[in-house]
Amino acid sequence: MRQKIQPWRHVFKLDPDRELGDRELEAVCLSGTDAILVGGSTGVTYENTVALLARVRQYELPCAMEISDLEAVVPGFDLYMIPMVLNSPDTDWILGHHRRAIERYGSLIPWEQLLTEGYIVLNGDSSVARLTGADSSLSGDGAAAYAQIADKLMSLPVVYLEYSGAFGDMNTVRTVRETVEHSQLFYGGGITGVAEAGQAAALCDTVVVGNVIYQNLQQALLTVQAVKQTPQIEF
Numbered sequence: 001m002r003q004k005i006q007p008w009r010h011v012f013k014l015d016p017d018r019e020l021g022d023r024e025l026e027a028v029c030l031s032g033t034d035a036i037l038v039g040g041s042t043g044v045t046y047e048n049t050v051a052l053l054a055r056v057r058q059y060e061l062p063c064a065m066e067i068s069d070l071e072a073v074v075p076g077f078d079l080y081m082i083p084m085v086l087n088s089p090d091t092d093w094i095l096g097h098h099r100r101a102i103e104r105y106g107s108l109i110p111w112e113q114l115l116t117e118g119y120i121v122l123n124g125d126s127s128v129a130r131l132t133g134a135d136s137s138l139s140g141d142g143a144a145a146y147a148q149i150a151d152k153l154m155s156l157p158v159v160y161l162e163y164s165g166a167f168g169d170m171n172t173v174r175t176v177r178e179t180v181e182h183s184q185l186f187y188g189g190g191i192t193g194v195a196e197a198g199q200a201a202a203l204c205d206t207v208v209v210g211n212v213i214y215q216n217l218q219q220a221l222l223t224v225q226a227v228k229q230t231p232q233i234e235f
């Protein structure tokens with residue numbers, strides 16, 4: 001599974017709880033992005049997730065689900081990404097929901113299709129920060145410490161720097177980048193055009209673009225090449 005995401009440089013995150021027309025979806029899926037990640041922190045249901053999966057499946061690119069609510073899990077995705085919010089004080093968002101999911105689904109879980117993401121939530125104003133109570137007031141060193149827990153102590157395949165809704169502090173991202181050796185480093189949050197996309201792409205392995213799809217599709221589409229044409233800085 002890890003090999004599957006290794007080539008992902010640019011990913012569009014589609015929210016089942018938001019409207020996107022057929023022409024717009026086609027533009028997203030044919031944009032040259034490496035994958036579609038279906039997920040949101042609120043309002044995700046079985047029905048709106050099935051509907052979005054069926055529409056994305058008209059295209060050939062990989063489609064993964066990022067699970068935020070067990071009731072909304074839909075079979076048929078290529079991959080299931082499982083967030084653990086490492087900087088939440090509420091262990092439910094690190095292990096609790098996960099334990100209940102395993103108790104409930106047991107042997108039905110397709111483990112070979114699951115990938116764990118060590119989330120570090122850094123925008124205190126985001127829905128995900130409110131939902132999980134994450135401590136978003138971390139310094140660069142604090143964020144890097146969580147990243148090292150994910151990378152070195154837990155050997156998680158993904159470290160996800162989540163600034164959902166606001167462009168992040170690139171000094172913090174750089175500090176984290178310098179410490180992550182094995183996990184694939186995802187960046188997401190507040191990318192609204194090529195300049196931000198390029199900055200995040202220079203520092204991270206995978207850049208996730210979400211909200212701007214719904215606000216300014218043309219700008220969203222331009223982020224694909226901006227990410228792909230930006231070489232990563234070597235540390």
Ligand SMILES: CC(C)=CCC/C(C)=C/CC/C(C)=C/CC/C(C)=C/CC/C(C)=C/CC/C(C)=C/CC/C(C)=C/COP(=O)(O)OP(=O)(O)O
Nearest residue numbers: 040041042068069070075083097098101126127128164165
């Ligand atoms: C047949 C088949 C496929 C069976 C599947 C079996 C199965 C259930 C496997 C799962 C096993 C498992 C361990 C599941 C975990 C369950 C679970 C609910 C875990 C909790 C995940 C979690 C920490 C959620 C918190 C929210 C979160 C991190 C969401 C990620 C997405 C995100 C941050 C979106 C951004 O939100 P958005 O709404 O866009 O925010 P803005 O408003 O700021 O834009």
Ligand SMILES: O=P(O)(O)OC[C@@H](O)CO
Nearest residue numbers: 164165188189190210211
């Ligand atoms: O929606 P934006 O702010 O682009 O963030 C992308 C993604 O990281 C959200 O989970």
Ligand SMILES: [Mg+2]
Nearest residue numbers: 015164210211
């Ligand atoms: Mg969003």
